[in-house]
Amino acid sequence: MNIQITQICYFLISISFVLLCLSCAGKTGDHVETEKEWTVARKKMVSQLCAYRIKDEGILAAMNKVRRHLFIPEQSKPSPSYAYGDHPYPIGFNQTISQPYIVAYMTQCLELKSGEKVLEIGTGSGYQAAMLAELGIKVYSIEIIPQLADHAREVLKAEKYESVQVLTGDGYMGWPEHAPFDAIIVTCAPDDVPQTLIDQMKEGGRMIIPVGSGFQRLDILRKKDGKILRTEDVPVRFVPMVHSTPLSTNAPAKGK
Ligand code: SAH
Secondary structure: HHHHHHHHHHHHHHHHHHHOOOOOOOOEEEHOOHHHHHHHHHHHHHHHHHHHHOOOOOHHHHHOOOOOOHHHOOHHHOHHHHHEEEOOOOEEEOOOOOOOOHHHHHHOOOOOOOOOOEEEEEOOOOOHHHHHHHOEEEEOOOEEOOHHHHHHHHHHHOOOOOOOEEEOOOOOOOHHHHHHHEEEEEEEEEOOOOOOHHHOOOEEEEEEEEOOOOOOEEEEEEEEEEEEEEEEEEOOOOEEEEOOOOOHHHHHHHHO
């Protein structure tokens, strides 16, 4: 009799253990990251950038502050290691948020000062624009895909970067109403540097731009005494800078 009771007890304990394991597994699947987990992942990303050649303290502080994961659209649902990993990440419409190292590197190359006026071509997720705003830059950003421009506007507003102006339009035309710019950052690759953008650089202004269709490299341009000094930099891989339909203009979109 006693043996039977012991066996029943063992059986019940085993069943409870299995049920406990199953319920834990369910919880892991539904895991929602806490702010602390995102912060830890972000700090790890910044320490990796330090290990590369990113030395600018202001840029590292800004990368530590901007909540990159919120700029990735909800449907892509990244985990902390993906959102803050050193690689590009899909944001829909066959576009990507740039790799953190490239964001930091391109920003560093521009040698920006707080209060300067910067034109970005290719708003995408809005992350690079937020980074620039965090550095005290007046940001004007152009995005050709309306849904991405709308999403970037929403997140930038929610994250209190309301000063960033996003235009739904074609970057090949630049933004003449706000030109000239102290710096221009292009985050999609044309076959060559568009003359319109060169014309919208201030005297002493800088531009960083990926150039090429098959093989691409970053070019850094400086306008000095009205002339352009062009330096070829590292090889890169960006999405192409596409042309809009002939009839479209850069008229401000609804909701800008
Ligand atoms: N800076 C972005 C990454 C952009 S990916 C970020 O921080 O997330 C490049 C973006 O350039 C894409 O969103 C693409 O739609 C946009 N793009 C491509 N051609 C363009 C053009 N002619 N004018 C403006 N944006 C363009």
